[in-house]
């Protein structure tokens with residue numbers, strides 16, 4: 001018996017996540033039959049390479065989902081909200097990387113290392129993949145939770161500009177080219193004045209020579225949408241509706257790979273040696289933790305790799321149930337395209353053998 005190779009559509013193939021997805025499809029074991037590339041009318045007719053062959057980008061239309069078994073949605077929230085139900089109504093299983101369905105109770109939110117079983121129950125025909133900040137920390141926290149029982153997370157992020165898509169990367173590159181080699185960064189507001197109108201920048205303040213403590217939109221009572229997303233998504237994936245989470249999300253001038261400083265508090269007292277053992281053997285995690293020897297994860301070393309890297313693991317000085325750690329994960333790989341690809345490959349395995 002051989003497996004029927006299901007057909008695949010990549011919706012948003014021309015975007016930041018779409019580009020990484022095309023690389024992953026060329027690198028992973030090939031479980032797919034036909035692969036269609038789809039984007040907006042702006043990109044229709046463009047040629048992109050996937051699995052070593054050129055393929056023409058199609059415009060997103062209802063007909064584009066004819067004979068498509070699985071569709072990966074790597075598009076803005078509004079596009080997913082409109083088109084994922086249309087694809088699902090045609091019998092296509094949708095794996096959605098946007099925020100449109102993540103908190104829908106009828107849509108599973110899946111991290112294959114933590115809750116793979118959830119991907120099989122999909123009343124709306126849609127499976128959601130978490131936000132890149134959630135994904136950059138949850139694989140490590142989930143492994144510790146399985147033994148110690150997590151009760152609270154206090155998280156500060158150092159987020160890469162590609163978290164804001166192609167426009168984020170373009171804004172950082174443009175701003176860096178304007179400030180490089182200048183004396184800027186020594187007087188209040190001088191960087192902002194030199195950059196003038198940061199037209200097209202998705203950031204609320206200059207991101208070159210700066211850090212920006214605001215990601216997403218206003219979500220009420222001073223919180224940003226990105227901060228609340230970490231809270232709600234960690235609760236849903238870990239199935240811990242009362243998990244206490246306080247996140248502060250900050251953009252930094254890094255192209256790709258989100259970093260996070262995490263204070264995790266557990267139900268049980270922490271043996272730090274055991275925490276090291278768990279992290280050293282957890283699927284999808286690399287423990288890199290000899291700070292005296294300069295061994296700790298940084299975005300410039302982690303970028304382009306698949307796992308969540310963890311370092312600076314130490315027991316909280318004033319709380320025997322607390323653990324401090326520093327995590328780095330490539331927001332375009334595990335934080336987005338890789339997690340979507342892993343979910344899709346598990347769905348592909350459901351297709352009948354013929």
Ligand SMILES: NC(=O)c1ccc[n+]([C@@H]2O[C@H](COP(=O)([O-])OP(=O)(O)OC[C@H]3O[C@@H](n4cnc5c(N)ncnc54)[C@H](OP(=O)(O)O)[C@@H]3O)[C@@H](O)[C@H]2O)c1
Nearest residue numbers: 012014015016017039040043074075098132163165166336
């Ligand atoms: N960047 C991250 O780190 C990250 C992580 C996790 C999740 N996500 C989510 O993943 C999704 C894609 O993000 P991204 O960073 O790849 O964005 P991006 O670089 O801006 O790319 C957006 C993609 O969506 C397509 N698109 C836009 N409007 C469309 C329309 N009306 N019809 C069809 N296609 C349309 C674009 O096609 P054209 O080229 O034709 O415009 C492009 O392929 C977003 O929902 C984002 O929130 C991103």
